[in-house]
Amino acid sequence: MNLTTIWLIVFVACIVIEIISMGLTTIWFAGGALIAAVAAVIGVPLWMQIVLFVLVSLILLYFTRPIAVKYFNKDRIKTNAESLVGKQAIVISEIDNLQGIGQVTVEGKEWTARTVTDGITLPTGSVVIIRAISGVKLMVEEKPQQ
Numbered sequence: 527m528n529l530t531t532i533w534l535i536v537f538v539a540c541i542v543i544e545i546i547s548m549g550l551t552t553i554w555f556a557g558g559a560l561i562a563a564v565a566a567v568i569g570v571p572l573w574m575q576i577v578l579f580v581l582v583s584l585i586l587l588y589f590t591r592p593i594a595v596k597y598f599n600k601d602r603i604k605t606n607a608e609s610l611v612g613k614q615a616i617v618i619s620e621i622d623n624l625q626g627i628g629q630v631t632v633e634g635k636e637w638t639a640r641t642v643t644d645g646i647t648l649p650t651g652s653v654v655i656i657r658a659i660s661g662v663k664l665m666v667e668e669k670p671q672q
Contacts, residue, residue, distance in 0.1 A: 529572060533563035533579075550594055558583030610656050614669060615639070621648040621666070630654060630664060639664045 540556035562579040570578070610632055618636065621628030623644045630639040641648060642657050642665050654666035 529566040529575065530563050533559050533566055533575070537563060550591065553594075554587040554591065555579075555583045557586045610637075610664065611658060613656050615654050615656055615664065615666060617648050617650055617652040617654060620650055621652075621654075630656075630666060632656065632664070637664045638662060639666050641665070642667045 537556050537559035540552040540559060543552045544550075544556065558579040558581075561582045562575040565575045565578050613632055615630035615632035615637070617628070617639070618631050619627065619629040621630070621639050621641055623640050623646075628639045628641075628648070630637055639654070640660070640663050646668070648654060648666070648668055653669045655669050656664050656666055658665040
């Protein structure tokens with residue numbers, strides 16, 4: 527088996543893994559393998575083919591991955607708790623980080639909640655904005671008065 531064939535097998539394997547995983551994990555190495563295969567066809571030494579494979583893969587990974595991730599994830603729908611960030615909730619049990627207590631209700635579900643800033647106590651009935659999620663707790667802050 528010649529080097530061109532080996533590089534083409536690596537190329538196809540990377541493409542197949544990418545199709546199966548759809549995680550933007552191996553596509554960059556497929557590009558490197560393709561360039562290494564072209565180098566093998568024109569008679570470049572093996573060490574240079576390996577260098578080309580590594581360099582092209584890293585360059586593709588570094589320069590194109592951020593763009594590809596942004597493009598492919600733009601229509602991604604946030605699931606479960608992720609979708610709550612930025613929404614309003616109502617305090618149903620006083621929130622006090624020091625005592626480790628507090629609950630809110632959002633979209634008809636009860637969640638354990640803590641304030642983003644320590645030392646702030648939020649009474650029952652307060653309207654809050656969900657700023658983050660830490661484990662199974664919603665991190666909230668009081669909604670500014672308008």
